[in-house]
Every structure is written in structure tokens, then in C-alpha cells.
Amino acid sequence: MAGRAAEPEVIWARPERAGRGPKPAFSRQDVVDAAVRIADADGIDAVSMRRIAADLGCGTMSLYNYVPRKEDLYELMVDAASAEYVFPERPSGDWRADMTELARQTRAIMYRHPWLTRVMTTAYGFSPNALRYLEWCLGCLAPLDVPAGLKMQLIAMVNGTVMATVRNEQAIAERARGLPWSEEEEQAVRGAYLMGQVATGRYPHLAALLAEPAAPVDADEIFAMTIARLLDSFATAGPADGTVTPA
Structure with missing residues (x-):
């Protein structure tokens, strides 16, 4: 299609490195591990190629040789987290x-x-x-x-x-x-408001529910x-x- 800047690509089908040339200083997994560390510590919005490069001690632009797009990075990160499932040798049958x-x-x-x-x-x-x-x-x-x-x-x-x-x-x-107050204080205020509303008689089904032991x-x-x-x-x-x- 005219004007399209790129074609769809699956990151898993993209080779990590070309067949020739010197061995890269890092692996794709190194990039992903750094991204996960940053996201765990400071949230996903803190994840950027610049931040990852600083973590690894390399140039920002060099990271695009490992991961071409941020969407690819997110997919790699999700997959890395999915590796944490622990499966027994076989299902239990239940x-x-x-x-x-x-x-x-x-x-x-x-x-x-x-x-x-x-x-x-x-x-x-x-x-x-x-x-x-x-x-x-x-x-x-x-x-x-x-x-x-x-x-x-x-x-x-x-x-x-x-x-x-x-x-x-x-x-x-x-x-x-x-919040500048405790959760207990918040719940007490909200609970008092709720009971006041129920006491108006406009919510008979809710009143019956709240009358039961909690x-x-x-x-x-x-x-x-x-x-x-x-x-x-x-x-x-x-x-x-x-x-x-x-x-």
C-alpha cells in the first residue's frame, strides 16, 4: 500500500543478530531484563531506550539493533514475565x-x-x-x-x-x-454517608442487604x-x- 512506512513483523521471527560480523556486546535478553528491572522499580512509563541504555552502559541507538520498536519491547517483557509460571510434570486430571x-x-x-x-x-x-x-x-x-x-x-x-x-x-x-488520611478514616466517612442514604427509604433492597450480618x-x-x-x-x-x- 502506497505511503506505508513499514510492514507487520513478529519479533520472534526476527533474528537476534546477523549471521556475519562481530558478536554483539549485549543480547536481546539483556535489553529485556533491563526493561523489566526498570518497570518493576519505577513503572512502565519509566521504560525508554535511553533509560535502558544507561542501565546497560551503551549507546541508545545501538539498542534498536536488538529491539526495533517499543511495541516489540513490551511483547518481550510480557513474555519474560510469563516465563515465571511453574508447571508440574503433567496436569493433575482435575x-x-x-x-x-x-x-x-x-x-x-x-x-x-x-x-x-x-x-x-x-x-x-x-x-x-x-x-x-x-x-x-x-x-x-x-x-x-x-x-x-x-x-x-x-x-x-x-x-x-x-x-x-x-x-x-x-x-x-x-x-x-x-490520601492524606488513613483508609480506615476514609471508609468510616463513606460508610456513614451510605447509611444516611439508606435511611431515606429510597433503597429498600440495599437496606435489607445491609441489615444482614456482614x-x-x-x-x-x-x-x-x-x-x-x-x-x-x-x-x-x-x-x-x-x-x-x-x-
Whole structure:
């Protein structure tokens, strides 16, 4: 197409170095490792070729020989984080337990690398470690008698649920860090306002809910319950067409 500056390229198909010439001073992995260190310490917005070059002690322009675009760098970084999954020798045979463990690992990885929720996209779903993850998921789901397309939906929904959960938890924590008062003081004020609104009588269903004994709120328990209910919905899916039937 006239006027196009470049053609689509997959970073994984691009050779790390030309076949001739002296050995490069660094590897692509060196660049990625530096980028991850910077993002972990100061956030994804701090990641730049200039900053990476300073970390490695090299010229900024030389880094483009290893990673031509920032989008490629992000894909490499996401793949590096995905290498942190720990898989047993084989699935347990209990697909619910295996998928629950994967969800737990995903949440933990996103907490170790808070920038992941900013840059992760399905476009990066075919990197080496993403393919390793997908292959493991499909192996875990082998006992689940539903169409392959529904299994892919399950994997996507589990990942999406984990990402949404972590993003929300990160946003709450980030906001709390910027407040000039404690979280307990904030919740007390908001709770008093809520009870005042309920007392007006305009929210009878909410009033009935709040009248019930409140269960302790634990983020880990809520997360486990959310994943369990998501998996429940697939456990009742029919094998022929993927439609959901009552349990």
C-alpha cells in the first residue's frame, strides 16, 4: 500500500543478530531484563531506550539493533514475565484445580510486575511463553468435555477476570497511597454517608442487604470465590454445542 512506512513483523521471527560480523556486546535478553528491572522499580512509563541504555552502559541507538520498536519491547517483557509460571510434570486430571492454580499464579505474577496490566494484550498471545501457557491450559482442560472453542473462551475469561481483579486492587491501593488520611478514616466517612442514604427509604433492597450480618471481606477469599464460580459455569456446559445447562 502506497505511503506505508513499514510492514507487520513478529519479533520472534526476527533474528537476534546477523549471521556475519562481530558478536554483539549485549543480547536481546539483556535489553529485556533491563526493561523489566526498570518497570518493576519505577513503572512502565519509566521504560525508554535511553533509560535502558544507561542501565546497560551503551549507546541508545545501538539498542534498536536488538529491539526495533517499543511495541516489540513490551511483547518481550510480557513474555519474560510469563516465563515465571511453574508447571508440574503433567496436569493433575482435575481441570478445576489446575485452572484455579493457574489463576492464582497469574495474580501473583501481576503483583510482582504491576506494569503488566498496562501493557498486556491478546496481540501478545503467541510468544514462546504464551504458547507454553496455552498448551498447558489445554492439557489441563482435556478432561472437560466441551468444544475446543469453549475451552479457549474459558482460558480467556479466567485471564480477563484475573486482570480485572488485579487492576481494581491496584487502583484502590494507588488511591489509598495518595490520601492524606488513613483508609480506615476514609471508609468510616463513606460508610456513614451510605447509611444516611439508606435511611431515606429510597433503597429498600440495599437496606435489607445491609441489615444482614456482614461477612469479613478478604481479598484472597473473594478472588478464590470469583474464579470458582466462573469455573462452575463451564462445568455445566454441554459437550455437543457448548450451551450451558443447569447444574
